Amino acid sequence: MRTYIFEALKQLQPCEEEVKHVLKTFIGASNILCSSVGVTNDDEDEGCDNETTENGQSEDQAHPGSSPGVDSLKEDIGEVLTGKVKRRRTTGQKDCRRARNSSWEDLLGLHGVDWDDDESDDDDWSPVSALNLRPHWFCINCTMSNSEDVVLCWKCGERIKSEILTRGHLSSPTEPAPFPPSTQAGPDVGLRRDTPGALNTSSGCSSEHTADTLKSGKTLLGVDERMLLHYETQMKSHPHPERPDRLRAIIAGLASEGLYPGRCVLLPPREATRTELRKVHSEAHVDAVEVTCKEDLSYFTSDTYANKDSSLAARLAAGICADLATAIVRGEAQNGFALVRPPGHHAEQVNVMGFCLHNNAGVAAKAAQEAGAKKVLIVDWDVHHGNGTQDIFDEDPTVLYISLHRHEAGTFYPGSGAASEVGVGSGKGTSVNIPWICSGIGDRDYIYAFLHIVLPIAKQFAPEMTIISAGFDAARGDPLGGCEVTPFGYAQMTSLLSSLSGGKMLVVLEGGYNLRSISASAAAVIKVLLGDDPGPLPENIQPTEPGALSMFDVFAIQSQYWPDLQIPLSVQNLAQMASRRQGKGKRRSRRTYVGGPVWWKWGRRRVVYYLWQEASFRKTKWSQRCR
Known part of the structure; x- marks a missing residue:
């Protein structure tokens, strides 16, 4: 059920604050309910549970074909404790499965949810279907999903009725087209000469x-x-x-x-x-x-x-x-x-x-x-x-x-x-x-x-x-x-x-x-291929640090x-500067002293504190003797 909620939040537009508030309230209530029965909250588990890859994808997203949480539960069979599932943690190691297993849906961060899965535990109630939050149109420019009540794509700003297939990059991304171009990639679209966006390959090619x-x-x-x-x-x-x-x-x-x-x-x-x-x-x-x-x-x-x-x-x-x-x-x-x-x-x-x-x-x-x-x-x-x-x-x-x-x-x-x-x-x-x-x-x-x-x-x-x-x-x-x-x-x-x-x-x-x-x-x-001048190169061009x-x-x-x-x-120079900065960010390990006085190992602050404590103890003891 948590997966449904986060998919819904990801598809919402910034203007739908009230619906967001309702869903976030529900998430908070579900956290309280889970904690009361002793169930570990997988989505908010800190550390290594949902470890992300270097390009910002979770391990579940980066490897399609496995549903979130299923693999980890299979690995942890037999490690069930009273009231919760003990999930195995990895420290300092990442799964080295190749990035080539990722799909384009994962790279977009839109790994789909099987809405019609009869075996799901949440079939009795789905917050997304109840609130009717599924996208109603896809941007013709970048294919991103958008809700029905917006006319400009949240990702690229392209209008829902775009002229990009008739004028290319010279079309206005925000002005409406005189007629809506077809966005379906069917076999009849673009093959007829009178269709907007068709490849006019007959002109000037005798x-x-x-x-x-x-x-x-x-x-x-x-x-x-x-x-x-x-x-x-x-x-x-x-x-x-x-x-x-x-x-x-x-x-x-x-x-x-x-x-x-x-x-x-x-x-x-x-x-x-x-x-x-x-x-x-x-x-x-x-x-x-x-x-x-x-x-x-x-x-x-x-x-x-x-x-x-x-x-x-x-x-x-x-x-x-x-x-x-x-x-x-x-x-x-x-x-x-x-x-x-x-x-x-x-x-x-x-x-x-x-x-x-x-x-x-x-x-x-x-x-x-x-x-x-x-x-x-x-x-x-x-x-x-x-x-x-x-x-x-x-x-x-x-x-x-x-x-x-x-x-x-x-x-x-x-x-x-x-x-x-x-x-x-x-x-x-x-x-x-x-x-x-x-x-x-x-x-x-x-x-x-x-x-x-x-x-x-x-x-x-x-x-x-x-x-x-x-x-x-x-x-x-x-x-x-x-x-x-x-x-x-x-x-x-x-x-x-x-x-x-x-x-x-x-x-x-x-x-x-x-x-x-x-x-x-x-x-x-x-x-440039035709011989046009692209303009002068920037003077004294320098790379960025990355x-x-x-x-x-x-x-x-x-x-x-x-x-x-x-x-x-x-x-x-840039590589050396970055190397020094990374070196400063690392904690220096304390040097281990072999031999010599004991305060060399303790450090100055600990020695001073010890001496102060010892002096206070002796002063108190001397005062008691003098009474």
Whole structure:
């Protein structure tokens, strides 16, 4: 019953103070009732009962599939005392289950409750159902749940009737739309040309126009409406963040700014062949994705879904990336942007996970090498580590993989990507991980890492093709990322990378789940690809303290493989300051004296107190003798 109450409090809006007061009063009454019968209050148990992970998730939330409290009670069978259950406590140790077991619902903090569980002890009365507090609409921008009596999303401020699918990031988040756009990701939405938010891929893409523009070396755009068919056909308690509206919002933003159709050229899409997929995935992996076409909805993991059209969408995404890479390496275009989904950088050689089916950047890298690029650089700025891309090229010295991601000592999804992961065998040194130790990392740290780590290593590697795994979930406002990168920061990073490999660069869309953020960020990146000036870099840019601490180990480890990498003095100073501050915060252990007078062991204060007590005792005793 306590779980129901806290779920209700989490979904309430700040204005509903009276209802909050009623529920909090009920909680207090339940505490008194539990204490009167001698039951331990699990929710308010201090210490280690509901121990949280580094990214703020409780152990119950971080591992879906187990109901709160069930595992702990199973462990404590036989330890029942009179009137209460003795729960086993752990001191100084945390459960080291990998963060990759977390689902997107857990990362959002919206781990659902089974409202229809017939075996629940609270079926006779549910405070949430009694007060009718379940959400009535989900924000089209960030998918957060909102109650019926509000018109602006509590998380991102987007209006319930938003124009973001028709105008992208240029739409007003607070002004109402002239007509309500459909938010359902069904098969008919976005596929008709007259539907708001549809991908208008027919304008300006005739074969003659495409051929002329390819010869002039402009920017290619890869997208296909059939990738919208990949969606979760049966919504759970919350809309899935990896949804077709992501592509709709990006295309709407590009159209509003006049970038497409117009300045970009659409590359005719095609499906990747089985041979191309087998170059990065095992045969079992390819078969597992293909067999999903026989089911209306299936799941590889708790958060990685597939419907009957998902295998088609995945083949299209991989094929578009392969053709873009080939055209760029051959000089038929200067650069390109692959607006594809499902994303790919979590897809390993064998495993399907993290919303990803096929590794699009991996397929593109292999296609670039076949087209003549001997060395390929993959830069992954998605907020999550690209464990799949690293797994595929871990032993390949011809592919340099550099990832900047939130790590937090392995507690942030997927748990891999520590600075010590440098590659295996002949590929040692070709995996460079820059793991952020906390959330809130922004433009300063990303640009600083590009200037002092990414570019020095990349220039020494001398790639002939650059691929960016461009996840925009590190952008400000993303519901999963928790970082603060702006469109200006993404534009600067793209501009810095354009100096490599003769400007031959392919940007592949990965994550990013705030529609306004990904629309603005994608437009900023495409402007740089088209040759627009992103503006000057900030003068004398310096990292934040968490950023410097994150990069300190990277310099120490990677300098063994890249002699041109030198640790900046500012990073050394910030790391030393943080180390001293942490040292002062720790209690100094008392020194143990061996031998010598006894007061050395006691300490000065205790000796003085003892002498004062002894003097008082002798004075009293002398007075009694004199009477």
